[in-house]
Every structure is written in C-alpha cells, then in structure tokens.
Amino acid sequence: MGKAPKAGQSHFPWGKPKDSNYICHYCLHIGGFFGQNMTPAIIASVETMLEKWNAQEGKEIEVYQEFRLLTSEVISRTAFGSNYMEGEKIFAMLSKLTVIMSRNLSKTRIPLISKLWKSADLLESEKLSKEIKDRVLKIVKKREDKVVNGEVNSLRSDFLGLLLNAYHDSDEKNRLSLEDLVAECKTFYFAGQETVNSLLAWIVLHLAIHGDWQEKARREVIDIFGNQNPHLEGIAKLKIMTMIINETLRLYGPSNGLPRAVTREVQLGKLLLPANIDILPLNIGLHRDPHIWGDDVHHFKPERFAKGIAKATNYTTAAFFPFGLGPRSCVGMTFATIEAKVALSMILQRYTIALSPAYVHSPIPILTLRPQHGIQVILKPIHSNA
Numbered sequence: 001m002g003k004a005p006k007a008g009q010s011h012f013p014w015g016k017p018k019d020s021n022y023i024c025h026y027c028l029h030i031g032g033f034f035g036q037n038m039t040p041a042i043i044a045s046v047e048t049m050l051e052k053w054n055a056q057e058g059k060e061i062e063v064y065q066e067f068r069l070l071t072s073e074v075i076s077r078t079a080f081g082s083n084y085m086e087g088e089k090i091f092a093m094l095s096k097l098t099v100i101m102s103r104n105l106s107k108t109r110i111p112l113i114s115k116l117w118k119s120a121d122l123l124e125s126e127k128l129s130k131e132i133k134d135r136v137l138k139i140v141k142k143r144e145d146k147v148v149n150g151e152v153n154s155l156r157s158d159f160l161g162l163l164l165n166a167y168h169d170s171d172e173k174n175r176l177s178l179e180d181l182v183a184e185c186k187t188f189y190f191a192g193q194e195t196v197n198s199l200l201a202w203i204v205l206h207l208a209i210h211g212d213w214q215e216k217a218r219r220e221v222i223d224i225f226g227n228q229n230p231h232l233e234g235i236a237k238l239k240i241m242t243m244i245i246n247e248t249l250r251l252y253g254p255s256n257g258l259p260r261a262v263t264r265e266v267q268l269g270k271l272l273l274p275a276n277i278d279i280l281p282l283n284i285g286l287h288r289d290p291h292i293w294g295d296d297v298h299h300f301k302p303e304r305f306a307k308g309i310a311k312a313t314n315y316t317t318a319a320f321f322p323f324g325l326g327p328r329s330c331v332g333m334t335f336a337t338i339e340a341k342v343a344l345s346m347i348l349q350r351y352t353i354a355l356s357p358a359y360v361h362s363p364i365p366i367l368t369l370r371p372q373h374g375i376q377v378i379l380k381p382i383h384s385n386a
C-alpha cells in the first residue's frame with residue numbers, strides 16, 4: 001500500500017483542516033480535560049435519567065431519545081460546566097445541520113457556480129452555523145463574566161475553561177483564534193453527544209436480543225460493584241462489557257467513515273488518487289469483511305474479543321478502527337468508553353431489558369449510524385423478578 005492521503009478534514013465537517021502544530025497544541029489543552037475523573041458527573045446524569053425511568057417501569061421506552069438527553073447532559077456538565085438546558089438549542093441546531101450535511105456529503109459542487117447561486121440547503125446551513133456561533137459566543141461570554149466576577153476560580157476548570165485559556169494565551173503563536181474556539185466547541189458538542197448516544201442505543205438493542213450476553217454482563221457488574229455506583233477501578237475490570245462494546249462498535253459503530261481531503265496525488269493500494277478530491281474510506285467495509293472476521297461476520301459474537309482486539313483481528317491493526325486511526329483519531333475514546341460503561345452498569349443493576357414488538361430495524365447513516373425509528377424496549381425492575 002502506498003502512502004495514505006494526508007489527514008485533512010476530520011468527520012466533523014465544520015472543522016477547518018488543521019496542521020500538525022495546531023493538533024499538538026490542541027491535544028495539549030484537551031489532554032487536561034480528559035485527565036480529570038468525570039465519573040461522578042456521569043453518574044449524576046445517569047441518575048437523573050434513571051429517576052425518570054422509575055415511572056416507565058414495565059412500559060415501552062424509546063432509548064435512543066433517552067440516551068440523547070443523557071449524553072447531551074453529560075457533555076454539557078463535563079465539558080462546558082453547564083446543563084442540558086443551556087446547550088439545548090445548540091444540540092437542536094447541530095442536529096439539523098448534521099442532517100443537511102449528510103444529505104449533501106456526496107454531492108458535487110462546482111466552485112464558481114456555488115459562489116453565484118446557493119441551494120436552499122446551503123443557505124439553511126449558513127444560517128444555522130451563524131446561529132450556533134452566536135449561541136456558543138453567549139456561553140463563552142457568560143463564562144468570562146463569571147471569571148471576572150469571581151464566581152469561577154479559574155478558567156481551567158473544564159474543557160471550555162481550557163479553550164478560553166488557550167484563547168487568552170499570552171504567546172501569540174499558541175493563541176487560539178475565535179473561529180477555532182467556536183469550531184472546537186461545536187465539534188465537542190457533536191462528538192461528545194451523538195456518538196455515545198448511538199453506541200448506547202445499539203448496545204441496548206443487542207442486549208435485548210441476546211439475553212445470554214445481557215445476563216453475563218449483569219453478573220459481571222454485580223460481581224464488581226454489587227448495588228453500588230460504578231467507580232473507575234471497577235470500570236477497568238469490566239471485561240465482558242468491553243467485549244460487548246467492541247462487538248457493537250464493529251457491527252454498528254457510530255462513525256461510518258473517515259472523510260479525508262487528498263491534498264496531493266497519492267498512490268493508495270491499486271488506486272492513484274488525484275490531488276484536490278475528497279474521499280470517504282468506510283470502516284464498516286473492514287469491520288464486516290468475512291476474510292478478517294470469518295463467515296459469521298454479520299453475527300453479534302462478543303466472544304471474538306475475549307482475548308483482546310489484536311487477537312480478534314488476527315493482528316491486523318487496520319481491521320478495527322471505530323475511533324479512527326493515526327493523528328486524527330478520537331481524543332474522546334476513553335471518555336466515551338467510561339461513559340458507556342457507567343450508564344450500562346447502572347441500567348443493568350436495576351433492570352432487565354426486553355425488546356418491544358414495536359421495534360423496526362432500520363439503521364441510517366446521518367454522519368453517525370442511527371436507528372431511524374428509534375429503539376423501543378421494555379424495562380423490568382430486577383427486584384420484581386426475584
């Protein structure tokens with residue numbers, strides 16, 4: 001295989017292409033955020049969701065929407081030091097923008113014409129982008145005011161604080177521009193929410209269908225945490241759950257492909273790619289390749305991952321990359337996995353999950369792979385089964 005195309009744009013279409021210095025600088029800042037223990041904040045958000053579920057016991061519940069609220073709350077709390085209500089409008093607008101972008105992803109644009117004439121989608125997406133920017137700026141301003149008024153000790157308390165610190169960096173070379181600050185906030189709102197939202201929903205679907213794996217996962221959770229809330233030390237020991245997460249990421253990974261801008265002519269295997277084109281390598285092609293995974297490639301079999309990813313892929317590094325590969329891979333991978341494990345542990349401690357007859361299987365790629373008609377399940381409290 002020849003050299004891979006240069007990493008240009010990531011899967012967040014509103015992010016401008018970045019050079020490697022920028023990425024190092026960015027990761028330094030973002031690293032501070034991920035270095036903190038977010039488990040208590042995640043638990044608090046899951047508890048809010050579960051309190052609501054109390055009233056739904058034994059009734060049908062649509063978990064994709066439920067996890068949308070949960071993951072929005074988690075990212076608002078942990079990254080922006082706010083709550084879902086504050087980010088609500090941003091989430092709603094990002095969601096609209098995603099749908100528009102997704103339906104235009106493979107449309108060809110003719111440079112001069114697209115300057116003279118703008119489609120309804122382009123006009124709408126420009127309007128949404130501007131509104132999102134204004135909202136993000138409001139949140140930024142509110143935080144800065146809090147710092148000035150002494151309500152917040154330092155700018156460094158969460159992801160927004162770290163970004164603001166970079167925005168005010170005294171060294172001009174390291175300073176984050178306002179445009180980048182807004183782009184990072186948008187990326188974080190989207191990346192931190194939509195991906196884990198889909199992952200949790202697809203896992204719950206598989207656990208509802210595969211009762212044996214649901215039971216194995218529950219037994220492991222009870223062995224490690226009993227009826228207590230999850231903690232970091234125990235989360236690291238959740239082997240069965242890791243296998244279930246990996247198998248779900250393989251079959252229904254939220255990221256369908258990794259868009260890349262080819263900036264110069266490059267040989268990619270047998271293909272000679274010209275400069276100035278966009279390509280979309282699909283990870284799902286490799287994740288469902290029978291030559292790598294065997295004839296049962298389409299079946300949910302978490303046991304493939306019993307001895308780790310390397311063994312499951314027969315030591316082929318690029319066969320499994322739900323979080324991307326290389327310098328642009330997901331910075332939120334550990335955070336996402338912890339969030340999913342905390343939420344699933346707390347659900348499995350309390351409920352058995354059965355699939356509702358109302359469920360219709362219809363995955364649809366809208367930047368992430370989503371269940372088009374939601375995922376309806378019925379939750380039975382564990383104590384009533386005893």
Ligand code: HEM
Pocket residue numbers: 009010011012023187188191192193195196199253254255258259321322323324325327328329330331332333335336
């Ligand atoms: C199951 C959950 C997730 C999946 C499957 C996922 C997947 C990915 C993938 C495939 C990429 C690389 C895109 C590319 O190479 O073009 C990526 C990048 C990224 N992810 Fe995630 N992600 C998840 C959760 C998260 C979370 C929770 C956060 C933040 C809290 C996050 C933040 C980011 C950021 C900021 C980038 C961009 C990195 C860069 O541009 O260098 N992700 N993610």
